[in-house]
Amino acid sequence: MSRVVFFGVDLHGHVNPTLGLINKLIESGEEVIYYCNDPFREKIEQTGASFRSYRGLLSFGRHNGTGIETFLIFADFLMDKCRTLVEELQEEVTQLQPDYIIHDSFCLWGKELAAKLQIPGIAVFANFPFIDEMAQKDPSFFMEYVLLATDDPLYLKHKGKHDVYRKLLDKLARVISLKYGKPSLNVMNDIFCSKEKLNLLFTSRQFQIHEEVFDNTHLFAGYDIYARSEPVDFPFERLDDRPLVYIAFGTILNHLSELYDTCFQAFHDSSYQVVMSIGMHTDPTAFRAVPDNFIVRSYVPQLELLRRADAFVTHGGANSIYESICHHVPMVVLPQVFDEFMGALMVERSGAGIYMRNHEPSTDELRDAVEQILSNTSYRDNCKRVKQSFEATGGLDRAVNEIIQFAKQKVCHV
Structure with a gap:
């Protein structure tokens, strides 16, 4: 049995995809210690992992800014x-x-901690993967579909004259080198992806753009769907034989009242x-009138509803898709x-749904x-086909075997 330390991000969309992996590792005899923030303790411990808190040192959220501005801010944040976390946790993790x-x-x-301890490190992509090699193939894709910089004055000024993406990353690398003493960084692969010699992606090559x-x-x-316990009070008895349309735009976004009103107007007189689901940041009592055929909640048990749903109107987060x-x-x-636009493109390309350009x-x-x-x-048939491509990868059973073998082989070579 090996001891594994897992470092997570305090967002549902990043924690949920890892739960099945953690559970499989434990079933294989590995001991897993999972670092995250306290609100995620219960669902992490349900996998059999030991929970460790970041003790308030980490808080992911959303910055409201332009694409290029947000890109720079997020790099500095990471x-x-x-x-901070290496300084605070190195002694504890070493012990x-x-x-x-x-x-x-x-x-x-x-x-960084894996390198300092001279042990193998493995990266997990819980979101839609975007790596630097994708931009080498199609540099405008990142600027327009990941950064959403189509209308950014800087991008418009230089578009078509040279590789704006590469110049942006080169400039950011120089800033980071000066501020943090980290020369020769590939900003995309080394910071935003933290790529390792083994990188786990929760998707299939067939569904991935530029695979x-x-x-x-x-x-x-x-x-793989990992059955998570969600003790949410939801009136399942009100669901009947009518086609069920499930609408949710994630747990982070707020200020979507106009979009919710559009949903009310679109389906209030439908069959x-x-x-x-309106998220925790929207007051459900703020709506003037909720149509009789709607059930509106701040949070719903998504897996249970998807088992019953006929259509899903979604923001396109990786978990949801x-x-x-x-x-x-x-x-x-x-x-x-950000990456929701990439997810929408993958849904459209696979025929698993419709990407609405007008948000x-x-x-x-x-x-x-x-x-x-x-x-x-x-x-629906295309959804089944994509799911079959997920299953054909070998799933978490293969992933766990590869992880354990990688860790064993690399012990003497890190």
């Missing part, structure tokens, strides 16, 4: 957190004497039953931030999109 470290791709401190640039250090593990595919539920995707659609546009995926069975 570097600053890395410096734990782990045999190897697994870390979320955003957790640069996991990579051909991912070399054999990237292990595609598909996506559908609608469950709408993968869980929807695994339940064969076609999607209407209205991406709001503030009219009532007619939204209603028509939902009616299209409900009436055309090819969308």
Whole structure:
């Protein structure tokens, strides 16, 4: 049995995909110590892992700014957190004497601590993977679909004249080198991805954009649903035989009142039953009137609803898209931030749903999109096909075997 330290990110969309992996590692005889923030203690401990708190040293959220500005701020955030967490946790982690470290791709401190302890490090991509090699193949893709910098004055000024992406990363690398004393960094792969010699991706090559640039250090593990306990009070008895449309835009975003009103107007007189999750930052009493065919809650048990749903209107987060595919539920995707646009493109390309370019659609546009995926069975069939590609990877059983073998082989070579 080996001891594993796992460093996670305090976001549902990053913790949930890792729970099945952690449970499989423990079933294989590994001891796992999982670092995250206290609100995630219960669901982490349910896997059999030991929980360790970041003790208030880490808090991920969302910055409201332009694409390029946010990119710079997030890079500085990761570097600053890395410096703080390495200083605060190095002695503690050293005393734990782990045999190897697994870390979320955003957790640069996991990579740094593995290097300092001279033990193997493994990165896990809980979000949609974007690596520097993708930008080498298509540099405008990152600027326009990840950074959302299509209308940024800097991008417009230089677009078509030279590789704006590469110049941006070179400039950021120089800033980081001066501020943090880290020369020769590939900002995308070393900071935003914290890439290791083994990198685990919760998807399949068939679903991944530009999959051909991912070399054999990237292990595609598909996506497995891990049954998580969600003690949420929800009136399942109110669900009937009408087609069920599930609407959710994630747990982070707020200020979406106009979009929720559009949903009310689009489906209030329809033959559908609608469950709408509005997140913890929106007051459900603020709505003037909730249509009779709607059930509106701040938080809902998503897996249970996807088992019953016929269509999913979603922001396009990785968790939501993968869980929807695994339940064969076609999607209407209205991406709001960053990698959600990449997720929407993958859904569109695979035929598993509709990508709505207008993130503030009219009532007619939204209603028509939902009616299209409900009436055309090819969308559900394509969800089944993508799920089959997940299963064909070998899933978590293969991933755990690869991780354990990698850790054993690398012990003498780190």
